[in-house]
Amino acid sequence: MTHDNTPDNSEVRRRGLQFEALLGFLGFFTFIALIQAVINVFKPEPAVWPALLALVMVLLTTSMWRAWRRSQR
Template sequence: MSFVGFLTALAVLQAVLNVFRADPAIWPGLFALVMVLATWLVWKGRARYSD
């Protein structure tokens, strides 16, 4: 797992835990979405240039 993937896993975990708080915020979910997109772009870029 890459560094971006690790940070994505932490962001998703934080977003899930945030759902169960008494006053959940939208920002952890948005950050998790951005990180998932970044991980996808890194994965696609690595697949493109690995040949």
């Protein structure tokens, strides 16, 4: 019995769906963090953490999006 290392179609599809689900999750919370950061700018004494959170979320979302695009090739 030989076992090749090529993934079957269902495994590839499952992996793609996992990437898409994670991208959707990150995208949603990145959007919320960006809204929070913009609202924070208009407060009398804005805090730094909403902008930092938005930055981290944008970096995570961008890196996941690039990894997903790389895996599609």
